[in-house]
Amino acid sequence: MGRLAGKVALITGAGNGQGSVEAYLFAREGAKVIATDIAYENVKEVVNKINREFGEVAIAMMHDVSSEEDWKKVAEKGVDKFGPITVLVNNAGVLSMDTYEEVSHKNWSKVMDINAWGQFVGMRTVVPYMKKAGVGSIVNISSLASLVSVRQFNAYTASKGAIESLTKTAATELGGYNIRVNSVHPGSVKTNMFTAVYADEAAMEKRKNNYPLKRIGTPEDIAYGVLYLASDESSYVTGIAHVIDGGIMAQ
Protein backbone atom coordinates (compact mmCIF):
# COMPACT_ATOMS: atom_id res chain seq x y z
CA MET A 1 0.00 0.00 0.00
CA GLY A 2 1.10 3.60 -0.59
CA ARG A 3 3.49 2.97 -3.48
CA LEU A 4 1.99 6.02 -5.25
CA ALA A 5 1.27 8.21 -2.24
CA GLY A 6 1.26 11.89 -3.23
CA LYS A 7 1.00 11.20 -6.98
CA VAL A 8 -1.69 12.58 -9.28
CA ALA A 9 -2.20 10.13 -12.16
CA LEU A 10 -4.07 10.61 -15.42
CA ILE A 11 -4.98 7.27 -17.01
CA THR A 12 -6.62 7.10 -20.44
CA GLY A 13 -8.83 4.27 -21.66
CA ALA A 14 -9.67 3.59 -18.00
CA GLY A 15 -13.22 2.43 -18.69
CA ASN A 16 -12.23 -1.12 -19.59
CA GLY A 17 -9.48 -3.73 -19.60
CA GLN A 18 -6.00 -2.74 -18.51
CA GLY A 19 -6.78 0.94 -17.91
CA SER A 20 -9.60 0.15 -15.48
CA VAL A 21 -7.37 -2.20 -13.48
CA GLU A 22 -4.59 0.41 -13.43
CA ALA A 23 -7.01 3.08 -12.16
CA TYR A 24 -8.11 0.80 -9.31
CA LEU A 25 -4.57 -0.32 -8.43
CA PHE A 26 -3.19 3.23 -8.53
CA ALA A 27 -5.97 4.46 -6.18
CA ARG A 28 -5.29 1.54 -3.85
CA GLU A 29 -1.62 2.55 -3.82
CA GLY A 30 -2.43 6.09 -2.73
CA ALA A 31 -2.63 8.08 -5.99
CA LYS A 32 -5.32 10.58 -6.90
CA VAL A 33 -6.67 9.33 -10.22
CA ILE A 34 -8.04 11.21 -13.23
CA ALA A 35 -9.64 8.33 -15.13
CA THR A 36 -10.70 9.10 -18.71
CA ASP A 37 -12.30 7.25 -21.60
CA ILE A 38 -14.30 7.90 -24.72
CA ALA A 39 -16.80 5.45 -23.18
CA TYR A 40 -17.92 7.75 -20.34
CA GLU A 41 -20.47 5.40 -18.72
CA ASN A 42 -17.80 2.71 -18.34
CA VAL A 43 -15.22 4.97 -16.76
CA LYS A 44 -17.85 6.48 -14.47
CA GLU A 45 -18.61 2.99 -13.17
CA VAL A 46 -14.90 2.29 -12.57
CA VAL A 47 -14.55 5.56 -10.64
CA ASN A 48 -17.67 4.94 -8.56
CA LYS A 49 -16.22 1.62 -7.41
CA ILE A 50 -12.86 3.25 -6.57
CA ASN A 51 -14.49 6.06 -4.60
CA ARG A 52 -16.76 3.68 -2.71
CA GLU A 53 -13.69 1.75 -1.54
CA PHE A 54 -11.06 4.43 -1.07
CA GLY A 55 -12.95 7.74 -0.55
CA GLU A 56 -13.14 10.58 -3.08
CA VAL A 57 -9.79 9.88 -4.75
CA ALA A 58 -10.81 9.64 -8.41
CA ILE A 59 -12.73 11.54 -11.07
CA ALA A 60 -14.12 10.25 -14.35
CA MET A 61 -14.00 12.26 -17.55
CA MET A 62 -15.18 11.82 -21.10
CA HIS A 63 -12.10 12.06 -23.32
CA ASP A 64 -11.28 11.35 -26.94
CA VAL A 65 -7.48 11.05 -26.86
CA SER A 66 -7.16 12.08 -30.51
CA SER A 67 -8.56 15.53 -29.67
CA GLU A 68 -6.08 18.12 -28.41
CA GLU A 69 -9.00 20.19 -27.12
CA ASP A 70 -10.23 17.26 -25.00
CA TRP A 71 -6.72 16.80 -23.57
CA LYS A 72 -6.61 20.44 -22.47
CA LYS A 73 -10.04 20.22 -20.78
CA VAL A 74 -9.26 16.95 -19.02
CA ALA A 75 -5.88 18.15 -17.74
CA GLU A 76 -7.24 21.50 -16.53
CA LYS A 77 -10.16 19.92 -14.70
CA GLY A 78 -7.94 17.24 -13.18
CA VAL A 79 -5.38 19.78 -11.99
CA ASP A 80 -8.15 21.97 -10.50
CA LYS A 81 -9.36 18.99 -8.51
CA PHE A 82 -6.12 17.30 -7.40
CA GLY A 83 -3.14 19.57 -8.27
CA PRO A 84 -0.36 19.08 -10.86
CA ILE A 85 -0.37 15.78 -12.75
CA THR A 86 2.78 13.79 -11.94
CA VAL A 87 1.93 10.49 -13.67
CA LEU A 88 0.49 9.91 -17.13
CA VAL A 89 -0.52 6.47 -18.39
CA ASN A 90 -1.20 6.72 -22.11
CA ASN A 91 -3.23 3.52 -22.31
CA ALA A 92 -6.22 4.14 -24.63
CA GLY A 93 -5.93 2.40 -27.95
CA VAL A 94 -7.78 0.76 -30.81
CA LEU A 95 -6.98 -2.35 -32.81
CA SER A 96 -7.42 -2.67 -36.53
CA MET A 97 -6.95 -5.81 -38.60
CA ASP A 98 -6.22 -5.16 -42.24
CA THR A 99 -3.99 -6.87 -44.76
CA TYR A 100 -1.73 -4.74 -46.96
CA GLU A 101 -4.40 -4.78 -49.64
CA GLU A 102 -7.17 -3.71 -47.29
CA VAL A 103 -5.55 -0.79 -45.45
CA SER A 104 -7.29 2.44 -46.41
CA HIS A 105 -5.86 5.88 -45.77
CA LYS A 106 -8.95 6.68 -43.72
CA ASN A 107 -8.45 3.73 -41.39
CA TRP A 108 -4.67 4.24 -41.23
CA SER A 109 -5.24 7.86 -40.15
CA LYS A 110 -7.84 6.89 -37.55
CA VAL A 111 -5.55 4.31 -35.90
CA MET A 112 -2.53 6.62 -36.02
CA ASP A 113 -4.59 9.53 -34.64
CA ILE A 114 -5.84 7.60 -31.61
CA ASN A 115 -2.83 5.39 -30.85
CA ALA A 116 0.15 7.57 -31.79
CA TRP A 117 -0.94 11.22 -32.01
CA GLY A 118 -3.17 10.67 -28.94
CA GLN A 119 -0.15 9.65 -26.86
CA PHE A 120 2.10 12.39 -28.24
CA VAL A 121 -0.38 15.18 -27.60
CA GLY A 122 -1.07 13.69 -24.17
CA MET A 123 2.59 14.01 -23.26
CA ARG A 124 2.74 17.53 -24.60
CA THR A 125 -0.32 18.53 -22.57
CA VAL A 126 0.80 17.18 -19.19
CA VAL A 127 4.53 17.93 -19.34
CA PRO A 128 4.12 21.62 -18.29
CA TYR A 129 2.38 20.43 -15.10
CA MET A 130 5.15 17.89 -14.45
CA LYS A 131 7.80 20.57 -14.99
CA LYS A 132 5.99 22.72 -12.43
CA ALA A 133 5.90 19.82 -9.97
CA GLY A 134 9.59 19.07 -10.63
CA VAL A 135 8.86 15.37 -11.21
CA GLY A 136 6.98 13.16 -13.63
CA SER A 137 6.58 9.64 -14.96
CA ILE A 138 4.95 8.89 -18.30
CA VAL A 139 4.08 5.32 -19.24
CA ASN A 140 3.12 4.79 -22.88
CA ILE A 141 1.34 1.54 -23.66
CA SER A 142 2.75 0.12 -26.87
CA SER A 143 2.63 -3.60 -27.74
CA LEU A 144 4.74 -6.59 -28.73
CA ALA A 145 3.47 -5.56 -32.16
CA SER A 146 6.15 -2.86 -32.24
CA LEU A 147 8.89 -5.46 -31.75
CA VAL A 148 7.78 -8.44 -33.84
CA SER A 149 5.61 -8.85 -36.89
CA VAL A 150 1.90 -9.44 -36.41
CA ARG A 151 0.17 -10.41 -39.60
CA GLN A 152 -2.79 -8.24 -40.67
CA PHE A 153 -2.18 -5.57 -38.01
CA ASN A 154 -0.52 -3.11 -40.40
CA ALA A 155 -1.77 0.28 -39.18
CA TYR A 156 -1.78 -0.97 -35.57
CA THR A 157 1.87 -2.12 -35.66
CA ALA A 158 2.89 1.18 -37.27
CA SER A 159 1.14 3.12 -34.50
CA LYS A 160 2.73 1.01 -31.76
CA GLY A 161 6.18 1.41 -33.36
CA ALA A 162 5.65 5.17 -33.37
CA ILE A 163 4.95 5.03 -29.63
CA GLU A 164 8.18 3.15 -28.94
CA SER A 165 10.24 5.71 -30.88
CA LEU A 166 8.41 8.71 -29.42
CA THR A 167 9.02 7.36 -25.93
CA LYS A 168 12.78 7.31 -26.44
CA THR A 169 12.82 10.81 -27.89
CA ALA A 170 10.68 12.19 -25.06
CA ALA A 171 12.82 10.43 -22.44
CA THR A 172 15.90 12.12 -23.87
CA GLU A 173 14.31 15.57 -24.08
CA LEU A 174 12.66 15.49 -20.69
CA GLY A 175 15.23 13.74 -18.50
CA GLY A 176 16.73 17.08 -17.43
CA TYR A 177 13.37 18.03 -15.89
CA ASN A 178 13.23 14.84 -13.80
CA ILE A 179 10.51 13.51 -16.09
CA ARG A 180 10.85 9.83 -17.00
CA VAL A 181 9.23 8.29 -20.08
CA ASN A 182 8.97 4.54 -20.67
CA SER A 183 6.93 2.27 -22.90
CA VAL A 184 5.25 -1.00 -21.95
CA HIS A 185 4.88 -3.82 -24.49
CA PRO A 186 2.24 -6.36 -23.51
CA GLY A 187 1.87 -9.71 -25.26
CA SER A 188 -1.67 -11.07 -25.39
CA VAL A 189 -3.88 -9.75 -22.61
CA LYS A 190 -7.39 -11.06 -21.99
CA THR A 191 -9.46 -7.90 -22.52
CA ASN A 192 -12.15 -6.93 -25.06
CA MET A 193 -9.40 -6.07 -27.54
CA PHE A 194 -8.01 -9.61 -27.38
CA THR A 195 -11.31 -11.48 -27.40
CA ALA A 196 -12.38 -9.50 -30.47
CA VAL A 197 -9.64 -11.38 -32.34
CA TYR A 198 -9.52 -14.71 -30.48
CA ALA A 199 -13.22 -15.16 -29.84
CA ASP A 200 -13.51 -18.93 -29.88
CA GLU A 201 -12.06 -21.23 -27.24
CA ALA A 202 -10.05 -23.31 -29.73
CA ALA A 203 -8.19 -20.23 -31.04
CA MET A 204 -7.58 -19.04 -27.49
CA GLU A 205 -6.25 -22.47 -26.41
CA LYS A 206 -3.86 -22.57 -29.36
CA ARG A 207 -2.63 -19.05 -28.64
CA LYS A 208 -2.14 -19.85 -24.95
CA ASN A 209 0.13 -22.78 -25.70
CA ASN A 210 2.49 -20.57 -27.71
CA TYR A 211 3.50 -18.86 -24.49
CA PRO A 212 6.23 -20.36 -22.26
CA LEU A 213 4.04 -19.56 -19.24
CA LYS A 214 1.13 -21.38 -20.94
CA ARG A 215 -1.46 -18.74 -20.29
CA ILE A 216 -2.78 -15.47 -21.70
CA GLY A 217 -1.85 -12.38 -19.68
CA THR A 218 -4.33 -10.68 -17.39
CA PRO A 219 -4.82 -6.90 -17.07
CA GLU A 220 -3.26 -7.25 -13.59
CA ASP A 221 -0.06 -8.73 -15.09
CA ILE A 222 0.40 -5.53 -17.08
CA ALA A 223 -0.89 -3.13 -14.42
CA TYR A 224 1.78 -4.16 -11.90
CA GLY A 225 4.51 -3.36 -14.45
CA VAL A 226 2.91 0.01 -15.13
CA LEU A 227 2.66 0.66 -11.39
CA TYR A 228 6.41 0.06 -10.99
CA LEU A 229 7.25 2.49 -13.80
CA ALA A 230 4.83 5.10 -12.43
CA SER A 231 6.28 4.91 -8.92
CA ASP A 232 9.53 6.30 -7.53
CA GLU A 233 10.78 2.69 -7.27
CA SER A 234 11.86 3.10 -10.90
CA SER A 235 13.46 6.53 -10.40
CA TYR A 236 16.57 5.63 -12.49
CA VAL A 237 14.58 3.99 -15.32
CA THR A 238 13.81 6.01 -18.43
CA GLY A 239 13.62 5.41 -22.17
CA ILE A 240 13.08 1.67 -21.86
CA ALA A 241 10.73 -0.65 -23.73
CA HIS A 242 9.44 -2.89 -20.94
CA VAL A 243 8.16 -6.19 -22.31
CA ILE A 244 5.47 -8.12 -20.34
CA ASP A 245 4.70 -11.13 -22.49
CA GLY A 246 4.69 -14.46 -20.64
CA GLY A 247 8.09 -15.21 -22.20
CA ILE A 248 7.05 -15.40 -25.86
CA MET A 249 9.86 -13.10 -27.04
CA ALA A 250 12.41 -15.48 -25.55
CA GLN A 251 11.61 -18.30 -27.94
Ligand SMILES: NC(=O)c1ccc[n+]([C@@H]2O[C@H](COP(=O)([O-])OP(=O)(O)OC[C@H]3O[C@@H](n4cnc5c(N)ncnc54)[C@H](O)[C@@H]3O)[C@@H](O)[C@H]2O)c1
Ligand atom coordinates in the same frame (compact mmCIF):
# COMPACT_ATOMS: atom_id res chain seq x y z
N1 LIG B 1 -5.24 -6.76 -25.11
C1 LIG B 1 -4.08 -7.04 -25.68
O1 LIG B 1 -3.80 -8.20 -26.02
C2 LIG B 1 -3.06 -5.94 -25.89
C3 LIG B 1 -1.76 -6.31 -26.27
C4 LIG B 1 -0.80 -5.33 -26.45
C5 LIG B 1 -1.12 -3.99 -26.24
N2 LIG B 1 -2.39 -3.65 -25.88
C6 LIG B 1 -2.67 -2.23 -25.66
O2 LIG B 1 -3.13 -2.04 -24.34
C7 LIG B 1 -3.94 -0.86 -24.27
C8 LIG B 1 -5.22 -1.15 -23.51
O3 LIG B 1 -6.02 -2.06 -24.26
P1 LIG B 1 -6.94 -3.18 -23.58
O4 LIG B 1 -6.33 -4.47 -23.87
O5 LIG B 1 -7.24 -2.84 -22.17
O6 LIG B 1 -8.22 -3.06 -24.51
P2 LIG B 1 -9.72 -2.52 -24.24
O7 LIG B 1 -10.36 -2.51 -25.57
O8 LIG B 1 -10.33 -3.28 -23.13
O9 LIG B 1 -9.50 -1.03 -23.71
C9 LIG B 1 -9.22 0.07 -24.55
C10 LIG B 1 -9.90 1.30 -23.98
O10 LIG B 1 -9.56 2.45 -24.78
C11 LIG B 1 -10.75 3.22 -24.97
N3 LIG B 1 -10.66 4.04 -26.18
C12 LIG B 1 -10.75 3.64 -27.47
N4 LIG B 1 -10.62 4.71 -28.29
C13 LIG B 1 -10.48 5.80 -27.50
C14 LIG B 1 -10.32 7.19 -27.76
N5 LIG B 1 -10.31 7.68 -29.02
N6 LIG B 1 -10.17 8.02 -26.71
C15 LIG B 1 -10.19 7.55 -25.43
N7 LIG B 1 -10.36 6.25 -25.13
C16 LIG B 1 -10.49 5.37 -26.16
C17 LIG B 1 -11.89 2.18 -25.04
O11 LIG B 1 -13.15 2.76 -24.79
C18 LIG B 1 -11.44 1.18 -23.98
O12 LIG B 1 -11.97 1.50 -22.70
C19 LIG B 1 -4.15 -0.41 -25.72
O13 LIG B 1 -3.27 0.65 -26.02
C20 LIG B 1 -3.77 -1.65 -26.52
O14 LIG B 1 -3.34 -1.34 -27.82
C21 LIG B 1 -3.36 -4.60 -25.70
